[in-house]
Amino acid sequence: xxxDTMIITMSAGMLEAMKIxxxxxxxxxxFGMVIALLKKSRFAIVRGIISAYISIIRGTPLMLQLLAWxxxxxxxxxxxIGNWRFPALIVGFIVNYSAYFAEIYRxxxxxxxxxxxxxxxxxxxxPTQTFMRIILPQVIKRIMPSVTNEVITLVKDTxxxxxxxxxxxxxxAKQISASQASFTPFVIAGVFYFVANYLVEFIMNRIEKSMDxxx
Amino acid sequence: xxxxxxxxxxxxxxxxxxxxxSFGVDSGEVVSIIGPxxxxxxxxxxxxxxxxxxxGGEIRYMGEAAARTDASGHAVYVSxxxxxxxxxxxxxxxxxxxxxxxxxILRNLTDAPMEVQHRSREEAMxxxxxLLRKMGIEDKADAYPYQLSGGQQQRVAIARALALKPEILxxxxxxxxxxxxxxxxxxxxxxxxxxxxxxxxxxxxxxSFARAVSNRVLFMDGGVIVEQGSPEDVFGNxxxxxxxxxxxxxxx
Numbered sequence: 001x002x003x004d005t006m007i008i009t010m011s012a013g014m015l016e017a018m019k020i021x022x023x024x025x026x027x028x029x030x031f032g033m034v035i036a037l038l039k040k041s042r043f044a045i046v047r048g049i050i051s052a053y054i055s056i057i058r059g060t061p062l063m064l065q066l067l068a069w070x071x072x073x074x075x076x077x078x079x080x081i082g083n084w085r086f087p088a089l090i091v092g093f094i095v096n097y098s099a100y101f102a103e104i105y106r107x108x109x110x111x112x113x114x115x116x117x118x119x120x121x122x123x124x125x126x127p128t129q130t131f132m133r134i135i136l137p138q139v140i141k142r143i144m145p146s147v148t149n150e151v152i153t154l155v156k157d158t159x160x161x162x163x164x165x166x167x168x169x170x171x172x173a174k175q176i177s178a179s180q181a182s183f184t185p186f187v188i189a190g191v192f193y194f195v196a197n198y199l200v201e202f203i204m205n206r207i208e209k210s211m212d213x214x215x
Numbered sequence: 216x217x218x219x220x221x222x223x224x225x226x227x228x229x230x231x232x233x234x235x236x237s238f239g240v241d242s243g244e245v246v247s248i249i250g251p252x253x254x255x256x257x258x259x260x261x262x263x264x265x266x267x268x269x270x271g272g273e274i275r276y277m278g279e280a281a282a283r284t285d286a287s288g289h290a291v292y293v294s295x296x297x298x299x300x301x302x303x304x305x306x307x308x309x310x311x312x313x314x315x316x317x318x319x320i321l322r323n324l325t326d327a328p329m330e331v332q333h334r335s336r337e338e339a340m341x342x343x344x345x346l347l348r349k350m351g352i353e354d355k356a357d358a359y360p361y362q363l364s365g366g367q368q369q370r371v372a373i374a375r376a377l378a379l380k381p382e383i384l385x386x387x388x389x390x391x392x393x394x395x396x397x398x399x400x401x402x403x404x405x406x407x408x409x410x411x412x413x414x415x416x417x418x419x420x421x422x423s424f425a426r427a428v429s430n431r432v433l434f435m436d437g438g439v440i441v442e443q444g445s446p447e448d449v450f451g452n453x454x455x456x457x458x459x460x461x462x463x464x465x466x467x
Contacts (some may be wrong), residue, residue, distance in 0.1 A: 037240050118266055122306070123376075128333075133326065138316065141317070
């Protein structure tokens with residue numbers, strides 16, 4: 001196999017990795033906020049469930065969770081779902097990353113001084129207006145560095161899809177490396193991940209800079 | 216009566232902070248509340264502005280009850296949406312300013328009028344610029360709070376409260392977080408508002424200011440109003456031993 005074909009084959013794999021990456025972000029960034037807000041629920045039972053969920057997700061390997069989502073329906077419930085591989089991956093990633101984002105959001109929300117809520121309340125803002133107009137914009141600015149960290153980790157974590165034999169760039173690298181007895185595919189994969197994260201860093205820096213106008 | 220608080224009781228974890236306090240504010244009155252820290256004066260203000268809920272008693276604005284004691288002796292508030300309507304009757308200036316850091320000065324003044332009171336952008340902008348001019352900081356309209364001194368921030372906070380055109384303005388130790396050389400500019404603005412007959416209640420440690428500006432002075436200690444009257448009476452001829460002891464500290 002020539003270098004060209006390797007790169008072309010693996011580019012398709014990188015595209016798959018980016019699909020996992022994009023869908024996970026689209027799902028977990030908002031879902032994480034829902035989790036963060038539920039963790040502050042009035043109902044102890046809701047808070048308890050959310051705490052347990054976050055504990056389990058953070059306390060077990062993502063790879064294991066992916067396997068559980070993929071094989072769980074069959075081994076636990078005898079269900080045979082067609083084409084479940086990719087959906088299982090995405091569900092696993094979203095459920096996992098939502099837990100981490102939820103904790104980042106919660107930290108951000110709790111770091112906003114109570115005076116901001118009180119000022120908004122006295123001015124007559126509704127709780128929803130207060131959150132959307134006053135609290136959330138400040139939270140986003142504060143959590144950007146942590147979110148960037150998480151997003152960069154996600155780029156690399158897409159490689160865990162190989163545990164479900166999903167043909168993303170890392171799985172392909174392993175396959176080609178074994179069949180061609182060559183280390184080159186791993187080098188290519190490394191370059192792909194690095195370039196992707198370089199891009200992520202660049203974009204996230206731009207977003208952070210755009211919020212530099214206040215302190 | 217713009218504000219009437221009757222028989223207000225408030226506890227924090229079993230500690231009685233307000234013990235059956237009653238007081239009212241008439242239109243155009245400037246009332247100063249003085250007293251040692253822990254006397255309950257800030258709590259009284261926070262109860263008047265619904266930041267704390269009272270355990271018993273009655274709060275009325277413009278004659279309308281926002282909270283009243285039911286048959287079982289517990290205070291009951293009107294609904295949340297009703298309370299929001301009551302909030303348009305008053306403004307509150309905090310010790311720590313609590314400006315919105317992500318909004319420009321102008322936006323700090325226009326956002327609530329537009330979002331809460333649904334005023335037009337033109338009207339909100341005009342009101343805001345008038346207020347900034349009055350506060351002497353119209354050149355800061357496009358600045359952000361972190362770029363302003365404490366005294367300027369507090370003047371913006373006063374303007375922000377006034378932008379909603381309240382009937383009464385509360386101040387919770389408005390100069391306590393300021394460097395001494397910056398208190399003057401804030402007190403000057405409050406004095407100017409008093410001259411325009413703005414109804415105000417000021418919790419303060421600035422005795423000479425309270426004496427010069429207010430129509431009525433309340434001395435609070437231990438969760439009760441120990442003494443009240445004209446500034447001449449309370450400062451010049453205090454009747455209660457506790458008032459005398461408190462004031463003597465400031466005369467030294």
